[in-house]
Amino acid sequence: MSSPTSSASSPPSRSACAPVPRTSAAGTARGPTSGIGRAMAMELARRGLNVVLVGRDPAKLREVAAAIVRSHSHKGVRTKTVVFDFSLVSTVQGDKVMTMLREVVEGLDVRVLVNNAGVAKPGAMYLHEVEVDTLMRMIWVNVLALMKVTAVVLLGMAERGRGAIFNIDSASAEALPSFPRPSTLSTPAPKHMLFSSGLSVEYRSKGIDVQCEVPFLVETNMIPRAMKDIFLPQFVVTPEDYARRVCVPNMAHRVQFLAMRFTPDFAFNWYRLRLHLQQRTIFQSWRNHESQLIRTTYLQALSKITTSKSITISIIVQGKSVTNDLSKLQPTQAHIMNYMKNNLPHMHIILDEENIQSAARVRMGGVPAAAAADLRQQEPPWPFVALVIIGAIHVAALAFRLVSHLSLCLRRPRDLRRRYGAWAVVTGPTSGIGRSMALELARRGLNLVLVGRDPAKLHDISETISKLAHAAVGTRTVVFDLALASTAEGDEALRRLREAVAGLDVGVVVNNAGVARPCAVYLHEADVEAWVRMIRVNLWAVTEVTAAVLMGMVARGRGAVVNIGSGSTEAIPSFPLYSVYAATKRYIAEFSRSLYVEYKSKGIDVQCQAPLFVATNMTSGVAKAADDAAAAAAKRSKRRQRWLSPLFVPSADAYAAAAARWIGHGAVCMPNLCHRLQWCVSRAVPDAVHDRVRLRENLRQRAVFQRLRRRPPPPDATEGKDRWLMGSLGVSALSSLMSDELRCMDRWVSHSRVVAVMRSF
Ligand SMILES: NC(=O)c1ccc[n+]([C@@H]2O[C@H](COP(=O)([O-])OP(=O)(O)OC[C@H]3O[C@@H](n4cnc5c(N)ncnc54)[C@H](OP(=O)(O)O)[C@@H]3O)[C@@H](O)[C@H]2O)c1
Structure with missing residues (x-):
């Protein structure tokens, strides 16, 4: 640089x-x-x-x-x-x-x-x-x-x-x-x-x-x-x-x-996976072809060297110059470069301009083009038209979904140990949803590898699990500050995690650890370090931990990966002032969705669970911040609060019980029934309404957070009050019922605003 x-x-x-x-x-x-x-x-x-x-x-x-x-x-x-x-x-x-x-x-x-x-x-x-x-x-x-x-x-x-x-x-x-x-x-x-x-x-x-x-x-x-x-x-x-x-x-x-x-998901999943696997074949043959090309050119170059002692040659791989930098090369190319360095130490390596152009020609006319032609033959001639026709059966697919959803709610919970394996890995098991998930999985007879950053808290949860009367399960702990993912210390912790799970029949992984700080801030106000930390915990660490355990699962041909995302990416169109948090959670959803399709055939169920508000430390911070509103709301109706709050904001234990039941059922799910109801209502609300309500709420939070930074928070915020607040925040987003088409119209309106801006230049 x-x-x-x-x-x-x-x-x-x-x-x-x-x-x-x-x-x-x-x-x-x-x-x-x-x-x-x-x-x-x-x-x-x-x-x-x-x-x-x-x-x-x-x-x-x-x-x-x-x-x-x-x-x-x-x-x-x-x-x-x-x-x-x-x-x-x-x-x-x-x-x-x-x-x-x-x-x-x-x-x-x-x-x-x-x-x-x-x-x-x-x-x-x-x-x-x-x-x-x-x-x-x-x-x-x-x-x-x-x-x-x-x-x-x-x-x-x-x-x-x-x-x-x-x-x-x-x-x-x-x-x-x-x-x-x-x-x-x-x-x-x-x-x-x-x-x-x-x-x-x-x-x-x-x-x-x-x-x-x-x-x-x-x-x-x-x-x-x-x-x-x-x-x-x-x-x-x-x-x-x-x-x-x-x-x-x-x-x-x-x-x-x-x-x-208008095409049902299952038809599309089938089509894309098939298409991409074929592309994978092309890429593989391409790489092979490319290394052969370099070999050939190398031989041509060698024949020219007899007259010259030193010759400067650069390799161009897919248009990028990678001269002499072995670290950036594919193994096969690196191998050739090494070979040449060892044998011809006085020279820099390969290809002149003319050869590069012929390389491009060979590449176009060679194996990849043949593979692409092959692909063309296998693909139906009018894939997009076919997909439009498939859209006609959309209604049937919807009905099918509804029936399968209902049957899922009614079916008996899976025996996770028998289905996936005897061990589970849980990240962030020291509080909130992670702690409840660890206890729930232990109750279902799974041994646990607990991954967290605080050894004392890990010890505490490990002790609690070992005291569970009806579950004789083993635990292991791995100290891993996920905010250090992809640093030297993080790599060391990842190595320890790999060692801890080596040889274990790890059946379930719950990527739960997550942070939502900085809370309610504009992007340009936020401390960069804080949101980089958030990205590391919520996104990089999930990727690394998943990749680390998948290898064993693939070898055993079974497993379940549960990534805790957030309803903020599924139920609402935007989450202003929490943009980076929502974006990391969207990553989790897309990551899981695609892995679900990739690994299904290998016996591994990947799933993103997207809860709305759950009563944990994460949300109680927000609730405390909105303390003023809580007081007002509490005054309005104490009776309503008693039955409404648990309905909208379940406890972590209630969430975990539902979450364990949903493992293995679908790529993205919202396990808790009250969350699903909120989601359904929310889908009918136009984006503009969501955006306005959400921005107003979050700006209010921001104002309270700013005040709180100046004075200590009130000590007596009760759990019930927190829950009511979360409930009111959830309900406020569901303020009107409109159709999907209105959402589209709304997008067009905001689109035309940008058109106007561009035209004004
Ligand atoms: N609560 C909600 O309403 C809600 C809604 C949607 C999604 N979620 C998601 O649910 C997951 C769990 O959240 P929660 O509500 O249970 O929050 P929580 O009570 O704050 O628990 C977060 C857990 O993550 C761990 N953690 C945080 N930073 C870490 C790091 N750098 N290294 C290792 N562990 C770290 C924490 O460990 P320590 O105990 O050491 O801090 C704790 O165990 C998160 O991914 C969150 O985004 C929660």
């Missing part, structure tokens, strides 16, 4: 706009000069905006900047470039570049931010086949960098009281029930959706419009050319078309969206 540079003299802040397209950067995208990012930058320049380009490759940034200046110099458009490798965002270098980026945007009247950078590597693979580093890199680029850059730009926008933010997401999150190809690609992306809707509500009153774009297939490097043919060409749009119509819904995408909405 290097420092920011200017490719043209920076303009002084001018009343005309200075947009900041953050062009695509890392991973499989071929740098910032291609795809949607480039097209968006050109489009914004066409509309007369100065452009700051943020990407990792200085040469390519310069090239885009030059192209912009060349095409739009008559409009006085200028550019700046900031070199930023988003995959290094959580390093010291990343912090330095963030500081520089802050300095660059500080002097500018930034009106538009386009968060486009995204990584889709490692393509179609099962989670346990992917290296943890690759997963983490993807999370840094797709999640952390997005949030950090947004926070930096928002500060200025909030001060000036105007701006627009476009987060480029993926339709895989909105239209498809799952995306089993790389669940890791589809998981960070949908976070944009919830993150954006949260921000949109938070910042609308400050004059800032936030919108999440959900494109379907756009003809960029992210969709390998050989695979494009398997879709109908009418449905794949060019990046330029996409960028031109970014504020006008693209009809081709809209049609696909509607078709898919």
